[in-house]
Amino acid sequence: MFRMEIRYKLFETRDKLRNFKLENIDACDNETFDLLDEYASKTINMLPLYNFSNLYYASKVKRDEKLSSEISKHTELIKNSKFDELRKIDKDITRAAVKSLLVNSGGWIYIIVPIVIPIILLIFAIAMITHSYSKLKSKLIVSSYKMSYAGATGAYNSHLMYEF
Numbered sequence: 001m002f003r004m005e006i007r008y009k010l011f012e013t014r015d016k017l018r019n020f021k022l023e024n025i026d027a028c029d030n031e032t033f034d035l036l037d038e039y040a041s042k043t044i045n046m047l048p049l050y051n052f053s054n055l056y057y058a059s060k061v062k063r064d065e066k067l068s069s070e071i072s073k074h075t076e077l078i079k080n081s082k083f084d085e086l087r088k089i090d091k092d093i094t095r096a097a098v099k100s101l102l103v104n105s106g107g108w109i110y111i112i113v114p115i116v117i118p119i120i121l122l123i124f125a126i127a128m129i130t131h132s133y134s135k136l137k138s139k140l141i142v143s144s145y146k147m148s149y150a151g152a153t154g155a156y157n158s159h160l161m162y163e164f
Contacts (some may be wrong), residue, residue: 002103006096007047013092014040020085032081035074036089043097050097051104 017040021033078090 003047003100006100006103007044010040010044010047010093010096013089013096014044017086017089020083020089024083028083028086029077029081032077032086035077036086036093039090040093043093043100047097047100048104050100052101052108053105055101 014037017033017036021028078087081087
């Protein structure tokens with residue numbers, strides 16, 4: 001259900017892009033249009049492949065200078081477009097890809113949740129212990145100052161020594 005919704009949303013977004021090009025045929029930059037049209041089409045074709053394991057493997061691929069410069073060029077081209085509609089279409093395509101990543105990786109929830117929840121609880125417990133320790137430490141410091149002050153001024157009484 002969710003995958004088809006995402007797919008249809010991408011088709012709708014690509015249709016918006018193509019209609020925008022037809023309405024602004026002279027003003028719209030062909031290079032930006034072609035880039036977004038290709039991005040939308042490739043995202044539609046690759047929707048089933050978006051998942052965390054493929055994302056992990058893609059992150060391991062060494063990026064060469066040519067690829068990095070091409071990605072930067074495409075990013076700047078869209079960012080510097082004079083049409084807000086083209087930037088919105090780019091964001092819509094990216095959102096659909098991220099949604100697809102989450103939907104396709106839904107099976108991982110059974111593995112991740114039993115690991116993540118105890119880690120979050122452990123972090124919370126450590127934070128609470130650290131906070132309690134710092135409060136206790138500050139009380140001990142104040143008490144030691146009181147004891148030292150009382151001893152130095154000669155006002156040493158046994159009841160002052162144990163007062164917190």
